[in-house]
Amino acid sequence: MDxxxxxxxxxxxxxxxxxxxxxxxxxxxxxxxxxxxxxLVALPVVAVVTKGFGDGFxxxxxxxxxxxxxxxxxxxxxxxTVAAALNAVMGTLLAWVLVRYRFPGRRLLSTVVDLPLxxxxxxxGVMILALYGPNSLFGRFLDDLGVRVLFTPIAIVIAxxxxxxxxxxxxxxxxxxxxxxxxxEAAATLGAGPRTTFRRVVFPAIRSxxxxxxxxxxxxxxxxIGSVILVAGNIPKKTLTAPVFIFQLTSQxxxxxxxxxxxxxxxxxxxxxxxxxxxxxxxxxxx
Amino acid sequence: xSTRIVVEGLxxxxxxxxxVTDVTFTAPAGAITALLGPSGSGKSTVLRMIAxxxxxxAGRIVMGDEExxxxxxxxxxxxxxxxxxxxxxxxxVADNVGFGLRVRKEDKAxxxxxxxxxxxxxxxxxxxxxxxxxxxxxxxxxxxxxxALAPAPxxxxxxxxxxxxxxxxxxxxxxxxxELHRELGVTSVLVTHDQEEALELANQxxxxxxxxxxxxxxxxxxxxxxVTPFVAGFVGAANVLNGEVIGGHVHLGSIRIPGAAHLDxxxxxxxxxxxxxxRVASGDGDVSAVVERVASLGWLSRVSLRLPGGExxxxxxxxxxxxxxxxxxxxxxxxxxxxxxxxxxxxxAREEITSPA
Numbered sequence: 001m002d003x004x005x006x007x008x009x010x011x012x013x014x015x016x017x018x019x020x021x022x023x024x025x026x027x028x029x030x031x032x033x034x035x036x037x038x039x040l041v042a043l044p045v046v047a048v049v050t051k052g053f054g055d056g057f058x059x060x061x062x063x064x065x066x067x068x069x070x071x072x073x074x075x076x077x078x079x080x081t082v083a084a085a086l087n088a089v090m091g092t093l094l095a096w097v098l099v100r101y102r103f104p105g106r107r108l109l110s111t112v113v114d115l116p117l118x119x120x121x122x123x124x125g126v127m128i129l130a131l132y133g134p135n136s137l138f139g140r141f142l143d144d145l146g147v148r149v150l151f152t153p154i155a156i157v158i159a160x161x162x163x164x165x166x167x168x169x170x171x172x173x174x175x176x177x178x179x180x181x182x183x184x185e186a187a188a189t190l191g192a193g194p195r196t197t198f199r200r201v202v203f204p205a206i207r208s209x210x211x212x213x214x215x216x217x218x219x220x221x222x223x224x225i226g227s228v229i230l231v232a233g234n235i236p237k238k239t240l241t242a243p244v245f246i247f248q249l250t251s252q253x254x255x256x257x258x259x260x261x262x263x264x265x266x267x268x269x270x271x272x273x274x275x276x277x278x279x280x281x282x283x284x285x286x287x
Numbered sequence: 288x289s290t291r292i293v294v295e296g297l298x299x300x301x302x303x304x305x306x307v308t309d310v311t312f313t314a315p316a317g318a319i320t321a322l323l324g325p326s327g328s329g330k331s332t333v334l335r336m337i338a339x340x341x342x343x344x345a346g347r348i349v350m351g352d353e354e355x356x357x358x359x360x361x362x363x364x365x366x367x368x369x370x371x372x373x374x375x376x377x378x379x380v381a382d383n384v385g386f387g388l389r390v391r392k393e394d395k396a397x398x399x400x401x402x403x404x405x406x407x408x409x410x411x412x413x414x415x416x417x418x419x420x421x422x423x424x425x426x427x428x429x430x431x432x433x434x435a436l437a438p439a440p441x442x443x444x445x446x447x448x449x450x451x452x453x454x455x456x457x458x459x460x461x462x463x464x465x466e467l468h469r470e471l472g473v474t475s476v477l478v479t480h481d482q483e484e485a486l487e488l489a490n491q492x493x494x495x496x497x498x499x500x501x502x503x504x505x506x507x508x509x510x511x512x513x514v515t516p517f518v519a520g521f522v523g524a525a526n527v528l529n530g531e532v533i534g535g536h537v538h539l540g541s542i543r544i545p546g547a548a549h550l551d552x553x554x555x556x557x558x559x560x561x562x563x564x565x566r567v568a569s570g571d572g573d574v575s576a577v578v579e580r581v582a583s584l585g586w587l588s589r590v591s592l593r594l595p596g597g598e599x600x601x602x603x604x605x606x607x608x609x610x611x612x613x614x615x616x617x618x619x620x621x622x623x624x625x626x627x628x629x630x631x632x633x634x635x636a637r638e639e640i641t642s643p644a
Contacts, residue, residue, distance in 0.1 A: 182373035185340050186431075188360040189367040189389035190438065200386075204377045 007043035034236065035155075048266065051259035071237040072245040073264060075128035079241065080221035088214040091168025092206070098169070099176040116165045121226030128231045141253050151233025156241060159227035164217040171213030175206050209235055212279045220271040222265055288319035289474045290351035290441045292337060297334050306332045308345070308498040314442075314491070321479055321489035327523065329449060329498035333544035334444050339363045350441060351485060362520035366473075368437030370447040372427040374419040380430050381406070381415040400545045403467070405433040431548040432464075436471070443475040449484065461488060482522045486510065494518050516628040517551050526565070526600050528558045529630055537627050540596040542580035546630040547627035555630040564623040565592075566574045567612055572619030578612055592620065 053060050063069060098110055116124060132139045132149040142149060143227040149155050179202065181239075203210075225243040232239040242265055249258035292314040307329040314320035322330035335341040336531075337348055339360035348355040355363055363420040374383050379404050382389075388398040396573045406412045409429040419427055428448060435443060449457040458611075465488055468475060478483050485492050486506045494501040494509060494517070502509060513519035520527065530539035535548035538559040544558040566572075567590075576592035583589075588609055592600040602620065604612075612618055 025435075126570055165397065180373055182369045182371060183375055183523070185360075186369060186434070187375075187386070187390075189338055189341070189365060190434070191361045191363055192386075192390045196390055200390075200403065201375055280354040 045213050045266065048259050048262050051256060052101075052263035053260075059256045060260045060263070063240055063257035064264075066257070068236040068240060068245065069257070070262055072242040073261065075153065075156075075224055075240070076242040076265075077268075078155045079160060080218050082282065083164065083221050084214050084218035086157070086161055086215050087164055087168050088210060091165065091213060091217075092172050092210055093171040095169045095176055099173060113166050113169050113273070116162050121163050121224065122230065125159060125227035125230030128159055128162070132158075132231075150231060152238060153239060154231075154233040155234075156228055156239065160221045160224055161230050163224055164220050165225050167217045167220060168210065168213035171216070172206055172209045175209040178207055208279050208282065214277050215272050215276040215279070218271045219276075242259050289472055290472060291316040292320075292476065294333065294337065295347050295348040295349070297333060297348065298344045299329070299336060299341060300344045306498055307336070307343075310495070310498075310500050312493045312500060312503050314474060314476050316474050318490035319468055319475045319477055319488050320475045320487035320491045320493060322493050322495055323479055323482060323485040323522070324495035324501075325480055325491075327497075328495040329541075330495045331446055334446050334476060334478045335494070337419070337442075338365050338444050338452045340599060355386055359443060364438065364440050366438070366440035366443040368428070368431050368435050368445045368448045370450045372419070372431045372451075374427055374430055374434070376419050379416050379418060380411060380422070383419070383430055384433045384437050388435060391438060403439050404563075408436075409433045423456075424452045425460055426595050428497060430461060432467075436473075441474070443473050445475065445477045447478055447480070449481075450479075457484075464488065486522070492522075493548055496521070511624075513559070513626060514631075516557055516559065519626050519628065522560050524594075524601075524603075525559040525563065528560065528594075528598060528600070529559065530556060532556045533555075537540065537625070538596060539594070539598065542596070543626045544573075544595065544622055544627065546625045550627060556627050557630045558622075559628070560600075560622045561624065562589075562601045562603040564625075565590075565600060565604075566621045566623060567602070567604055567608060568619040568621045569606065569610070572621045574600075574619065574622060575619050578614055578616045578618060581609075581614055592618075 033043065051062070088120050094113060097160060098106065098113070129150065132142065132155065134140060134143065139149070149158065157176075183201055183205075184197050186200045191256045192200065223243055225241075225247060228241055229247070230240060231246050240248075242261055246258045246261050246265075249255075249261065294313070295311050297310040298350055309334055310329070312320070321335055323406055324330045332341055336343045337355070339358065339362075343356065346356075350363075362586070375386065378386070384405050384631070385398050385402045390402060393401075397430050401413070402415075406415055409432060411426060411433070414422060414426065414430075414589075419430065421543070422430065428451075430446070432588050433472075433491065444592070449460055452460065461484060468488075477488060486509075489506060491505055492509045493501065493503050496515075496517045501515045502513065509518060509522050515521065515529075525642070528537065528539055528544065530537040530542070532538075532547045532550045532552055532554045533543075534552075535541040537547045537556045538544075546558070547556055550556055567637055576594050578590060580591040581588050583606070584603075587603050587605045589613065590602040590604055590609075592602060594600055600620075603637075
């Protein structure tokens, strides 16, 4: 009895010292994470917002008063919306094809989907220039049809779609993979045709993933500069997007104006990120 | 309400693999027909062809006087219950059950009344607003059944409906399905690999093996008069004793087992004897054997015996008929109701008990 009690006491002591080390370790880990996030994200955000609102709303209002600023933000918003909508539909379709069909070249296609993430966006811009430029067959063909792509918003949308292609696909694909085909078969035996089955059974199951992927695409589009700067032509009030505008402002030594436009972009992105994380959390909760 | 199903010469090829070969049977109106066989025997494929989820390569399916083969899944109006429930996970229990009515544009009031009626039938009214993820396996399968029954299908097709459930729930659900079927009388086809399930639930059993029908009959016929060695070995437990046909008996060494008069003299034959047909003889028995092990299974004991030729034999003996038999004893046993067949080609003939009774 005595021996047992001693062993128990000894083990208890060991455990409490282990607990202290564990607590310290957790504290250190959490501290490191917070500091890292602070340095990389929080501080720059504070800096840009203070700069943008340096003298209260005055700097901000003045910066936004230049017609080019609002035009740039409007252009960025609508091209991003179009690109996100296009990739929402096409990305879901691609994911469906990749998950549901077995065909030669499927793996190659799967790799191609990831390519835009792997290559620098500037390179994507160069590729678009090469394809739609006046020296290429395709570019000349479109020219003959009277369609101008380069240095128009169409080029911006193409660049944005290319760069963000994988986002919806890779969000939707795993959810589709987990979808039980028997659910669709059950719907069929209950009298539902393919369209009703998609609308009532398949889509509700992947909806959150599609929306999350689309929001991610949209916020990624808001900030895209590498590919856009090469293909847009950057004509103020016509094809000058907000990120390119910010880039120009900083190179013209107008940090306050740059910060003001950046703050607005940041605010939009921030709301989107919040919405996305909310959606993903809800998705996981219901799964 | 009830309709019979006639399946005629049904064949299904997947590429070069023939999953189902020339399957013919009739599922009588208002009865449960079990398609029984090991996995890969093609039974699920037959069921899926009846539902229209799979297109037959050849053959036809007739429901009542309606040719089903040319109809789409949606038009066939069958109820289908899947092994893994296949409930719509983002819909509540009530919406799941009402799905078939909703798709068929049934009136909302009618739909709601029918959903209530079915949830009552499967004893799940309090769960109407839950989601499938919040239910147990047994409850989910009951929802699946209610969903399949809601549009009043002419036939109910069940694909291993208890396969994903644990033993206890399975037993309960099986009994419950039996009662439900008595109440509704809807023609049902049940796919299962569990012979006990088939024997208990079905009015008729179709035993399948490697894509073909081995035997069609009542549970009693299948159990007592198997027509192929496969059926004898698969349905119910059986000892297999391999020997040679001499004078209408299967001979293994000094042992003579009767019942081989229909086989050619000198042929290699297998005699199937159920464990409960191996009786400890009070006087002179047919066969002498040494008791290797006695294991109690409750009210009966599993007695492992070794025959003089080295073959093993398993007997299920009620405890009050054991007469104090113990390990190492030399005893004599009677082999009742042996069934002799030409030896199956496979060398993997079951020497072991296929399943404890």
